[in-house]
Amino acid sequence: xxxxxxxxxxxxxxxxxxxxxxxxxxxxxxxxxxxxxxxxxxxxxxxxxxxxxxxxxxxxxxxxxxxxxxxxxxxxxxxxxxxxxxxxxxxxxxxxxxxxxxxxxxxxxxxxxxxxxxxxxxxxxxxxxxxxxxxxxxxxxxxxxxxxxxxxxxxxxxxxxxxxxxxxxxxxxxxxxxxxxxxxxxxxxxxxxxxxxxxxxxxxxxxxxxxxxxxxxxxxxxxxxxxxxxxxxxxxxxxxxxxxxxxxxxxxxxxxxxxxxxxxxxx
Ligand SMILES: NC(=O)c1ccc[n+]([C@@H]2O[C@H](COP(=O)([O-])OP(=O)(O)OC[C@H]3O[C@@H](n4cnc5c(N)ncnc54)[C@H](OP(=O)(O)O)[C@@H]3O)[C@@H](O)[C@H]2O)c1
Numbered sequence: 001x002x003x004x005x006x007x008x009x010x011x012x013x014x015x016x017x018x019x020x021x022x023x024x025x026x027x028x029x030x031x032x033x034x035x036x037x038x039x040x041x042x043x044x045x046x047x048x049x050x051x052x053x054x055x056x057x058x059x060x061x062x063x064x065x066x067x068x069x070x071x072x073x074x075x076x077x078x079x080x081x082x083x084x085x086x087x088x089x090x091x092x093x094x095x096x097x098x099x100x101x102x103x104x105x106x107x108x109x110x111x112x113x114x115x116x117x118x119x120x121x122x123x124x125x126x127x128x129x130x131x132x133x134x135x136x137x138x139x140x141x142x143x144x145x146x147x148x149x150x151x152x153x154x155x156x157x158x159x160x161x162x163x164x165x166x167x168x169x170x171x172x173x174x175x176x177x178x179x180x181x182x183x184x185x186x187x188x189x190x191x192x193x194x195x196x197x198x199x200x201x202x203x204x205x206x207x208x209x210x211x212x213x214x215x216x217x218x219x220x221x222x223x224x225x226x227x228x229x230x231x232x233x234x235x236x237x238x239x240x241x242x243x244x245x246x247x248x249x250x251x252x253x254x255x256x257x258x259x260x261x262x263x264x265x266x267x
Pocket of ligand 1: 213
């Protein structure tokens with residue numbers, strides 16, 4: 001059963017914390033749920049949501065129709081340097097300081113059972129490692145590089161990226177999923193490193209690697225069978241928990257790895 005969040009939890013405004021502009025990268029299930037939540041709870045925030053398609057997918061179009069004055073769509077493939085530069089130009093021209101960058105992109109498997117995560121060493125493929133590292137490993141840090149000039153004007157701000165508990169080396173007791181685990185571990189190391197640099201150069205920006213919990217999305221769909229009852233979250237529930245954890249962090253918490261319930265995860 002998917003755990004759902006009570007409606008009252010979603011409606012409490014967070015307007016005083018988030019005033020300015022927010023960027024949500026990737027219009028997958030968790031990215032869209034986060035935008036929905038921010039539209040409802042952060043009325044002083046304008047937003048950009050990105051997607052890989054030139055024209056937004058239907059679910060994203062519905063979000064855009066809800067708030068045509070507050071939400072815009074921008075095309076972004078994190079593997080394209082040109083599109084990352086285009087995103088920076090887009091952000092320079094939005095109103096208000098950039099208060100929130102939330103990377104909700106990620107890749108675990110290809111379509112229709114292709115490129116499934118590796119169960120054994122023999123299943124490892126160079127192409128899968130490269131693909132997973134390009135999105136899960138290098139994407140977030142290249143995003144950080146692209147938005148850094150815009151964050152300089154922001155004052156207090158949050159840069160969050162969805163990692164995964166399986167990216168924790170200390171917590172790896174099961175093995176398997178070589179490419180995904182290693183690429184998320186690389187993401188964590190790269191974001192920890194930029195957090196340390198930004199403590200000096202952008203001390204009011206808080207960087208966080210976040211684990212959403214197992215959530216009912218296309219990414220987890222093929223692997224949901226063994227999830228215990230009550231442990232498969234709706235995207236709305238995960239998004240609400242993650243936002244609560246993130247906004248509770250102070251600049252001195254920057255550069256850590258947090259689970260949806262606010263507990264730290266070992267590297
Ligand atoms: N769901 C879970 O149980 C779970 C658990 C732990 C961690 N996470 C993490 O949570 C994040 C969000 O995943 P989700 O569950 O919401 O899955 P999802 O619905 O499949 O969303 C993943 C998103 O990433 C986008 N993406 C893939 N490659 C990209 C690229 N090169 N550039 C930009 N965007 C790209 C996808 O775009 P397209 O739709 O165009 O492919 C999609 O919008 C991921 O980082 C995932 O690892 C999820």
